[in-house]
Amino acid sequence: MSFLKLLLPAIILACTVHLSSRAQPAQFHYTVSMPQPQSHQLHIQLIATGITQSITDFTMPSWMPGYYQLLNYAGKVSGFAATDNNHQPLSWEKTGHSTWRVIHSAGSAIHLEYDVNASTNFVAQPWLDSTHAYIAPTGVFLYPAGYLQSAVSLTVQPAAQWPNIATGLAKTNTNTFHANNFDILYDSPILIGQLESTPSFTVKGIPHYFTGWRIGNFDKQQLSNDLQKMITSAANIIGEIPYPHYTFLAIGPGRGGIEHLNSTTISFSGEHLNTPEGREQMLSFMAHEYFHHYNVKRIRPVALGPFDYTRENITNMLWVSEGLTVYYEYIVLRRAGLMTTESLLQNLQHNIAAYENTSGRLYQSLTQASAETWHDGPFGRSPDSTISYYQKGPAMGMLLDFAIRNATNNNKSLDDVMRTLYYRFYKEKQRGFTDKEFQQVCEATAGIKLDEFFEYIYTVKTPDYTKYLGYGGIAIDLQTTSSNKKIYSLSFIREVTPLQEAIRKSWQGL
Numbered sequence: 001m002s003f004l005k006l007l008l009p010a011i012i013l014a015c016t017v018h019l020s021s022r023a024q025p026a027q028f029h030y031t032v033s034m035p036q037p038q039s040h041q042l043h044i045q046l047i048a049t050g051i052t053q054s055i056t057d058f059t060m061p062s063w064m065p066g067y068y069q070l071l072n073y074a075g076k077v078s079g080f081a082a083t084d085n086n087h088q089p090l091s092w093e094k095t096g097h098s099t100w101r102v103i104h105s106a107g108s109a110i111h112l113e114y115d116v117n118a119s120t121n122f123v124a125q126p127w128l129d130s131t132h133a134y135i136a137p138t139g140v141f142l143y144p145a146g147y148l149q150s151a152v153s154l155t156v157q158p159a160a161q162w163p164n165i166a167t168g169l170a171k172t173n174t175n176t177f178h179a180n181n182f183d184i185l186y187d188s189p190i191l192i193g194q195l196e197s198t199p200s201f202t203v204k205g206i207p208h209y210f211t212g213w214r215i216g217n218f219d220k221q222q223l224s225n226d227l228q229k230m231i232t233s234a235a236n237i238i239g240e241i242p243y244p245h246y247t248f249l250a251i252g253p254g255r256g257g258i259e260h261l262n263s264t265t266i267s268f269s270g271e272h273l274n275t276p277e278g279r280e281q282m283l284s285f286m287a288h289e290y291f292h293h294y295n296v297k298r299i300r301p302v303a304l305g306p307f308d309y310t311r312e313n314i315t316n317m318l319w320v321s322e323g324l325t326v327y328y329e330y331i332v333l334r335r336a337g338l339m340t341t342e343s344l345l346q347n348l349q350h351n352i353a354a355y356e357n358t359s360g361r362l363y364q365s366l367t368q369a370s371a372e373t374w375h376d377g378p379f380g381r382s383p384d385s386t387i388s389y390y391q392k393g394p395a396m397g398m399l400l401d402f403a404i405r406n407a408t409n410n411n412k413s414l415d416d417v418m419r420t421l422y423y424r425f426y427k428e429k430q431r432g433f434t435d436k437e438f439q440q441v442c443e444a445t446a447g448i449k450l451d452e453f454f455e456y457i458y459t460v461k462t463p464d465y466t467k468y469l470g471y472g473g474i475a476i477d478l479q480t481t482s483s484n485k486k487i488y489s490l491s492f493i494r495e496v497t498p499l500q501e502a503i504r505k506s507w508q509g510l
C-alpha cells in the first residue's frame, strides 16, 4: 500500500500540468446576414477562436455531397477580409482557387468577413433574393484546414419580415444553431423566408416536417399522410430511424433534390400533387430523396464519407447509392400502398428500355458510369457512349433482389443486404463498404455465388432479364419498332410455382 502514497503526488502533479497546458478547443461561430436581399449577396462573418497555429487556411468546398459534380463555389466569394480581436487587419493571401491563407497570432481570435453571390436557383447552390434565402452550406461556409471535426455554431440574421427558418440543424437559441462538426454543418441546408408547412407528423415517435417557400395549392394534410406512410414503409425495411427529427425543405419550382442526414432539399410545386400521375411522380421523387438518408448517407461506399471537400470523391458504387435508391423509391411506395402494381412494373420497364435503347450500353459498365460521372455528368455524357446508373441501376436492383429471393426460397432479399450494410458497416464498423464487401454481403445473403449477376455490373454483358424476372413470376416481352427502338413490357406470368407467387407477393409487401 505504501507505493500508492509515494506515487500519488506525482500523479496529481502530472494531472495539474496536463490540465493547465490543455488548450481550449477551437470554436467557430458564423453569422449569415442578408442586408440587401435583392443584391443576391449573402454576408458571412466568422469568429474563430482557439486556433493554436499562426497560419490557417480557410477553404471553400468544391462540391456538395449528393451532387457529384465540381461546383465553382469559391468563384462566388468576394470582399474577403480578416481582422484580429482589435479590428486590426490580418494579412492573407490566396494559395489556390478555393483557399485563403490567413496569418495571425497563435491562439488569438480571427474575424473573417466575406460575401457570397447567391444567384443560382438550384438545390446545390445558395440563393438569395427579395423573397427568400436558401443556404446551401458547402457554397457559403469556408472551413479551417485541420478543424473539420470541430463544433460549429451559426446565427442567421434574416432579412426584414422573414419570420421562418427551416433546417435540420439543432437549434440552440433564437435563430442560432449548432453542428457537432463541419460535416454536419455542410449536410444541413437552411431555408429562410415567409415559409409554409404541412401538418407535422411522427413515425416511430420521431417528428417529421415539410416546410417550403411558395409550396402551392394542394391538400396539405393529404401530403403529410402520404409522407407518413412512405416513411413508415422505408423505416420498416431497415428497422430503425437514426435521426431525432427530419425536414423536407421545398425551395420552390424547379428540378432536382439533394439528400442530407436528417433533411432533404427538393424543388417542389404542390400543384403537381393534384393529378394521380403527378402525385405518384412527386411521391416517388420524395421517396428517393428520403431513402437516401439510409442509402448513401449511412449505407455508403468507402469513398463517400468522410469526404474530401477539395476534389472529386470517385467511387464505382453509385449504381448502389443512386441506382438502388431509385429501385427502393418504387418498392417503398408500392409497400406503402402509394403506387400500384402496374406503375411498379411500368417504372421498371421504363428503366430497362431507357438502358437497352442506349448504344452506350455497349461501351460503359455500371461501375464505369459511376466512376466517370464527375466528368460525364449525372446522367451520362452522351447516350451513344455512356449510360445512366439511374436507369440501369434500378433494373439491376430488381434482378439482384429476385436472385437472392430465388436462392433462399424467398427467406432473404435485397432488404437483408441493405440491413446488413446498415448495421455492420454504418453502425458497428462506422465506415463505408468496399466494392468487394458489397458483393460479399450479397453472396452471403443469397448463400450462393453471384458471379453472373455481377458481370452485369462490372461489364457490358447483356442481362438475362427473362431468367431473373422469371424468379419472381414476371415475364418480359420485347418488341422492336421499325425505327429499331426496343419496347419492353413487364407482366405477371399467369401460371406460377408457389415460390414465384411468394416472391411476387412479398416483393410488393403483400
Ligand SMILES: [Zn+2]
Residues within 6 Å of the ligand: 288, 289, 292, 321, 322, 325
Ligand atoms: Zn439520388
